[in-house]
Amino acid sequence: VFSKDLKHDVSEEIDKANKDILKRGSKKRGAKVVRHKLVKNRLDVEIISDETVRAHDGFIRLKKFLAEQIGRKYKVGIKEAKVDEYKIMFKLDHEVKKKISIPFAESVKIDKRQCVLRLKDLDLKMLMENYVDRMIKLIQEKSIDYGGKAEHWKLIWQSKKKKIAWTRDPSLEMEKANWIIRGKGRGQWFFSIPATQIIQAMVQVVEKELLEALRFKEVIIPKMVTWDTWIKSGHAKGIYPEIYYVATPKTRDPDFWEEICDYFKITREVPIEKIKEKIDGPIGGITYAQCPPFWDSVEKKILAKDSIPLKVFDRSGTSMRYESGGIHGIERVDEFHRIEIIWIDTPEGVEKIRQDLVSRFRYIFDRVLDLEWRMADVTPWFLAQEGKKDGPEGNIGTIDFEGYLPYKGKREGDAWLEFQNVSNNGPKYPEAFSVKGQKDILWSGCSGIGLERWLAVFIAQKGMDPENWPSRFKRIVGKLEKPFKWV
Ligand code: ATP
Ligand code: ZN
């Protein structure tokens, strides 16, 4: 739509555009205006294109071109530009049977691998900020997901069979003995004296045999994570069903909240619906993985040569995940304690540190805790948490450590629990958060030690009687304290 009526035809300009800018950069046909009609100040065009110059790119090029050409000649500007209808045909990488729908699409029709995506009333923002290509990519991703592709999992190492003390459910037994008490929140536990004593003994082993041995230093990472951080880390692509959301008061002013206080004083009920009207956000969520807030804290910094390798760990607070129906005892909890180890180094250095860690972990599980466990190559965690299922690439990847849970049945089956992982995350985080070396290319790695999971695996295999525990670990725990008794 032009700023005033056009007195002359624009066929000449359109021809020029078809021959030049709509083909530019294309080895094939590019884009082409196949029909146009001018009525007063309104020009309608129909563009057909191949994938080398997308129709929406063609449209934007045409708009700019006409603004220059016509603007110069006749002193008119372009007042508005929009697309009434956009039909995109492309081939899916995978055949899908399920219906796919995505935001902003009028319809998505799929026949075998042929997809027709229809869009209506697109404004300039949608066209210029490349919504269209992202919509095509999203449909491709969904076609893979809906195709039922499983996450990558490949066994790489398995320990010897170990002597198993019992085949009871560790959470149930510890609960009966008052070692652990169910918390009031979903998937939350109170760890009483003996359970805490064992966890702390495990932490001591990690400190001595791993963190001190490999010279990792402790830091405290923030635990409230804002959207901005999860946008950069990629978590914003997928973790919404699992977040514990954080909201803030619209104001700190007591008068604004007086009504809520009064309401409670009379009813003795917290008026949740009324509170919802008085809070902002969610502004983010509670830590899901410890790495993203670490990286955002060092964003855009250049790491000095003598700080490489950077080796730190965090155990300063809980992580929270709204887990699926499968929460069971302490094996899958909503609030959990994890020591997160993070390192930054050259690509070779990162891989070397990962191998050092794996060998220290092997020592701990074989010699100190005497566990039956195995390692598997899995989808790198940062891809999994973005909703992807790809396997490792070169050295970049995640190794899951899984412990055998005898109470769940035979070793051949599903009776294994991931109790920690070690990852080489490649250039992903330094790139996502613009962290650079003075000269060196930086990669990073991380490893998450889930303490509830360590306890669950240990008690599942060794039982609750220290008589059956490996002697080294028994010595580190010391005399096992009694839980308090309630009469
Ligand atoms: P799972 O497949 O069992 O849900 P995950 O792949 O989601 O585990 P990661 O995201 O890789 O786990 O997290 C790293 C570590 O954090 C895990 O190895 C585990 O020790 C711990 N962890 C993750 N989720 C939980 C949970 N819900 N309860 C206890 N520990 C957890
Ligand atoms: Zn991590």
Ligand code: MG
């Ligand atoms: Mg999980």
